[in-house]
Amino acid sequence: MSTPIKNGLRSGAISSIIVIFITIINFLQVISGMLGKLLGSDTTGMIPIINLIIILFIIGFFSGLSSAKEREPDTWRAALLSGLYTGLFAGVILFVFSLVIGAVAAKGIDLRSYLSFFAPQTIQQYMFNLEVIDLELAALVPGVVLTGAVYHLALQVAATVIGSIFVRGFVRGEWRKNLMISLSQSTMVTTGGSGLKQFLNNRYTKYGFFIILFVLLIVLPRVWGSYWNYIMGTVGIYVLLGLGLNIIVGLSGQLVLGYVAFFAIGAYSFALLTAPVPHNLLWNFWPAVGAAIFLAAVAGLLLGLPILNLRGDYLAIVTLGFGEIIRNLIRSDLLTPLTLGPRGVREIAQPTLFGNPFSSDIDFMYLIIVAVLILIYITYRIQNSRTGRAWLSIKDDETVARASGVNVYKYKLLALSLGAAFAGLGGAIFASRNLFTGPEDHILMVSINVLCLIIVGGMGSIPGVILGAFALKGIPEMLRDFEIYRMLAFGALLVVMMIVRPEGLWPTGRPKLEKYKGEDEPELQTLDNPSESEGA
């Protein structure tokens, strides 16, 4: 088989599967809603046809792009051919799919008992809002379905051919060269780039930036209302957790998947010390927070003692098991007298400040901000200390670290228990803010979310943690429609992130400096260009 056909088959199959998948899970509606917000159109009813066309066009465009991207005969003809084949193949698959679901819709069968999001309305939307359901003249249905199918075919072919033209002409061809030349000329003219850099690196600019940030942090919680305080509070708690896990995974390189166990220990010890039921201890907020941090740190230490010598992936699975053990124990009958089992603990204490209640949403926001700032300061100081360098060396190569006289075991333990202490603080604040904590607050997904956010942000990087928390916790909280698709997107994001940009959105400065200085780094090169190794 010649390469254009092969590429076309591959890209076409991928793009058509993506289209069919997002149609079946009714994701089209959500994307269209977001697109509608962008374009400012009304999105409550059916998808406007233009949105559907834009979405399908973008998918087709990218599949055409990928099909024509990497190939030996670097000619216009080959690029166009592979784009055409991609479009034809994807179009034919979508054509057949349209016929099938059109027939299903026309017969009035509701597929939702098997495919739970695949409503007849979705089918109609997929068929460019053509009347395939409520048609009085049943004889016309095949024609309408056929029309929709032909639209799909035509759209795919058009999009992929445009994509392949784009990639041949712009990404590889002369257009890009021309553009690069014009770009370089324009930067030659405006050499303000380095001036800007100098400005940014200036010490006083930094101070000014920090002052602005500080003022914003003080002013914003008072201004933006309780809704935003709630969302940003959640983000802040995840920043706390992220900073803790960042020490364990990002700085010392130990993959811990049961991080939620420490969160749970912090939340539960805080809750049990302050709540009237079941123990009626009624501690004050501050000593209870201290106790929660302490207990979580001790738990980290005790867990770490036996298992930190395990190799990386075993450590991951043991800690995952530990998290599940803790959650199962909390909700079991065995510990119900101690923890109230699945019902959870209620009426947890709220913070006080010098005897006054300090528990409005604004106060909580301040509390979280202060906690985040303190933890950032601690992390920053440790990261740049002897301990931080020891962690870095352990992360890079444990054997070498040991050979250079680093007490690997001690530093791993320190990282784990410090990270656990951060989680304990996060858990205590979380429990106090919600006035409640139960076993379902501490499911495995919390660990995965936190892990996602530090990976997306960039492992070992403090700004990365904050960025990741905003990206993964803040944005989905704002996009409520997106809620059920969030974890799906997380999973895909993790895989794509690992393939395309394993160092994260905001990577740390130091490891990068050291790694890219070397003349040949085969590992990094293959990481940077996954497409090459895939094509090989």
Added chain:
Amino acid sequence: MNQNNKTSKKVRVSPVITRSIRIVVGIIVLAWMVWRFYNVIFVTAEYGADTWVRFAFSGLIIGGMYALIAVGYTLVYGILFMINFAHGEVMVIGAFGGYFVFELLNAITVTAADGTEMAFINAQPVLALFLAFLAGMSISAVSGFFLEKIAYRPLRTAPRLVPLISAIGASIFLQNALQLLFGPQRRDYINPEILTRGTGWTIQIAGKPVLLTYTGVFSLALSIILMVALALVVQKTKMGKAMRSVAQDKPTSALMGIGVDNIISQTFVLSGVLAGAAGVMWGIHNGLINYYTGFLPGIKAFTAAVLGGIGNIPGAMVGGMVLGIVESIGPAALAIDFQLKDVIAFSILVLVLIFRPQGILGEALSEEKL
């Protein structure tokens, strides 16, 4: 060695602490278990022999499924040194494949020889079972193939944390994709009438009846057959030979003319086939599946693989059986709640990794990884 004394002492402190902690903890755990077990058997004598047999039987059935999944983990780990986190999801995909075949065959009615109308699934139960397993196994194999191709292959040379995270991502993605496709509700597996759940042969143990369910016997027999088949494939065929060779040394195998990438793909296909079979069995025997069904068996099967010694195929089989039996007898033997079954499984994982990380039969991994 005088000048090295100081540093070597410093380095050596930690293993001494760990080892002593391990020994102390081990003795305490063991003593506690023996004491509880002794209590249950001799002091309270809560259960008769029939109950123990019942527990052991259900443990064997579930253990057979764990073993099938565990073999998939062990095959992949032996070759790529990574935990294929999405393996549990591959199993559920197989379970859904079987489910839809049964649904379809249940909807088709045929006229039997004596003129009565009956569903195809009951008219031709053997064929229906065959089709269900075929569908489940092949769809799992396909998903395993693409899983490797999309999520793991581009990361072949990356540091080890990177593919692991990618695997976690793939697992989350598949789980949520299944939830969005088929909904969060549990679905009832339709069995052919000859395999109705809750029916079976009754045998007498210590004067009391013990029910050996048809589904259980069927699952156990099928998992044993599949494991024998797998052993034959790995030991006798050219593909198995190539797999073993790749597991031992990738560069040398490549020099011997083995297509390493192909063999890795085939490994994923093979483990997908076994996981798919386990998934259909899971549905037939337990009756309910949803998108989340694969998570716990996945983790536990990994436990089983570690228990038996990772990279070691007979080890995975033994580990699966042992884990199944321990999990089902454990709560009774230690006189604790049955809802702590999962805690026992995870505790076994933690304990095995602490005290004998190389597993029961020893791990079989090449030098390059250690």
